[in-house]
Amino acid sequence: MAGIHRSSVLAAAFLFAAGCLAGLSGCDRPEKTPRGRPDEAAPLRLTVQSTAFPDGKAIPKQHTADGADVSPPLTWSGAPAGTKELALIMDDPDAPGDEPWVHWVIYKIPADLKGLPEGLPRAAQLESPAGAMQGQNSWGTVGYRGPAPPSGVHHYHFKLYALDAALDVRAGLSKQALLDAMSGHILAEGKLVGTYQR
Numbered sequence: 001m002a003g004i005h006r007s008s009v010l011a012a013a014f015l016f017a018a019g020c021l022a023g024l025s026g027c028d029r030p031e032k033t034p035r036g037r038p039d040e041a042a043p044l045r046l047t048v049q050s051t052a053f054p055d056g057k058a059i060p061k062q063h064t065a066d067g068a069d070v071s072p073p074l075t076w077s078g079a080p081a082g083t084k085e086l087a088l089i090m091d092d093p094d095a096p097g098d099e100p101w102v103h104w105v106i107y108k109i110p111a112d113l114k115g116l117p118e119g120l121p122r123a124a125q126l127e128s129p130a131g132a133m134q135g136q137n138s139w140g141t142v143g144y145r146g147p148a149p150p151s152g153v154h155h156y157h158f159k160l161y162a163l164d165a166a167l168d169v170r171a172g173l174s175k176q177a178l179l180d181a182m183s184g185h186i187l188a189e190g191k192l193v194g195t196y197q198r
Helices: 001-023 177-183
Strands: 047-049 074-077 085-092 101-110 155-163 187-194
Touching: 047 101, 074 155, 101 177
Parallel strands: 047 187
Antiparallel strands: 047 074, 085 101, 085 155, 155 187
16 A cells, blocks of 8 residues: 555655646746846835826827927836936837837936936937937837827836946947846836826
8 A cells, every 4th residue: 555655655755846847836946036037136116207198198299299399397216226227228129010019219318317308409419418329210210209109008018227347338328228228227217107098
């Protein structure tokens, strides 16, 4: 009887292990950090806000392609000690296609800045904030381009990053090029989400 019991236990253990390897539920697996390296601590959180709309609510028409199409005012807090500069990416994960539609890429924002004013110029190199640069959106132009969803409610993510190094980059980067340049330098992250429907 003892031999039968041991065989049953071994068989059950084998089936459980096989299930885990096959990706079945019920198996605890260590989760990766947001940057994908298990030896890195998760970034701290930034708080991102706008006086134009609350988090999760509709973006006013003036900040969309149906209005003046100017960038909204943004404020933030929580940048940790050691922050050298900030970067921001706005995209729309609800857009058709394999990748989120990119609306805004802005980087080399001075670390002591607490926000961005409404209506930044569509220029690759900005005079104010001094030293800040803007990259390409999915239209192939530089600077902010507001929501213009083909149908339904879309969610627009304004993602802010605090960096531990000043990036050695040129103006006009794509979203992916900026993400590559920031890799390994993100101290903290924050996000504001706005919606829009035509």
